[in-house]
Amino acid sequence: MPRLPQEPEAFAEVVADLVRKLNPRADVELVGPRELIVDGRRMDLENLFRMVSQDPDRGSEIAGHYLEQIFASDAMQIEQMPFDLARDRVMPRIQPESIFEHLNRELVAHVPFVNDTVIVFVTDLPQMTVSITTEQVVRWGLTAEELEPIARRNLERYAPNLHIRFIESKDGGRAAIVSEQDGYDAARLLLRNLFGKLSPSFGGDFFVAAPSRDMFVALSVEPGPFVDRLRNRVDQDFRRLPYPITNDLFYVTRDGVAGTRQAA
Numbered sequence: 639m640p641r642l643p644q645e646p647e648a649f650a651e652v653v654a655d656l657v658r659k660l661n662p663r664a665d666v667e668l669v670g671p672r673e674l675i676v677d678g679r680r681m682d683l684e685n686l687f688r689m690v691s692q693d694p695d696r697g698s699e700i701a702g703h704y705l706e707q708i709f710a711s712d713a714m715q716i717e718q719m720p721f722d723l724a725r726d727r728v729m730p731r732i733q734p735e736s737i738f739e740h741l742n743r744e745l746v747a748h749v750p751f752v753n754d755t756v757i758v759f760v761t762d763l764p765q766m767t768v769s770i771t772t773e774q775v776v777r778w779g780l781t782a783e784e785l786e787p788i789a790r791r792n793l794e795r796y797a798p799n800l801h802i803r804f805i806e807s808k809d810g811g812r813a814a815i816v817s818e819q820d821g822y823d824a825a826r827l828l829l830r831n832l833f834g835k836l837s838p839s840f841g842g843d844f845f846v847a848a849p850s851r852d853m854f855v856a857l858s859v860e861p862g863p864f865v866d867r868l869r870n871r872v873d874q875d876f877r878r879l880p881y882p883i884t885n886d887l888f889y890v891t892r893d894g895v896a897g898t899r900q901a902a
Contacts, residue, residue, distance in 0.1 A: 642690050642697035646671035646880060650683055653701060660705050669740045671880045678745060680769050684821065721778040729762045730789040731825050732848060734883055747775045747782045752897035753886040757828065759789050767821065790828050804839065811864025814839060814856040824848035824883055833892055846888040847872040851881035
């Protein structure tokens with residue numbers, strides 16, 4: 639059985655073809671190196687890519703089984719899941735406003751955030767995450783604004799004992815890196831206790847860089863040269879990594895999170 643390509647975009651193209659064969663009526667669009675839009679819904683390929691990488695000789699078999707699970711009748715009923723069952727699985731993610739170039743804004747459950755980003759919501763399942771639609775939220779008798787605090791509380795419980803790695807620079811700057819690689823690293827910016835957890839290490843307010851879904855770097859607001867170096871690195875990561883969010887920094891204070899342009 640042939641191996642699947644390891645280059646992200648080629649991998650996504652092969653998976654897109656597999657989806658079309660499995661579901662010929664589906665509207666499939668490749669929108670990122672590991673991301674498809676299938677019938678207007680985002681399909682994250684990161685988990686599948688990791689599974690195939692662990693056993694590349696069985697790549698086609700693994701991908702076929704994975705996609706069959708996703709499009710099986712049980713999986714397609716996720717949207718019908720009652721809120722009592724879904725409540726503890728609702729998780730937040732930060733996405734750039736640009737996602738609405740490919741998705742209908744009215745169909746995606748979301749709330750506005752800063753730095754030209756939005757908070758979207760997913761149902762976190764053992765083998766996949768499924769985007770939550772506006773229709774689903776309405777069926778639950780909720781609004782996106784009411785869903786947000788629930789998702790944030792779930793995020794806090796998801797991995798309560800975060801491993802934070804601190805780095806000191808020679809010029810006095812400091813950075814804190816969270817890298818759980820669970821799909822929610824950047825979303826940790828939404829933790830309600832983030833300021834209380836990190837501000838003692840920075841002596842007060844601090845910046846957070848979240849150039850992509852799987853990156854979270856908090857950094858001190860001084861000295862200037864240190865911040866500039868980190869900004870340049872953030873810009874590079876934003877351009878090269880999958881699931882980009884923003885190359886702007888977020889400004890974290892006791893009162894909440896602001897966009898750096900607003901803070902300036």
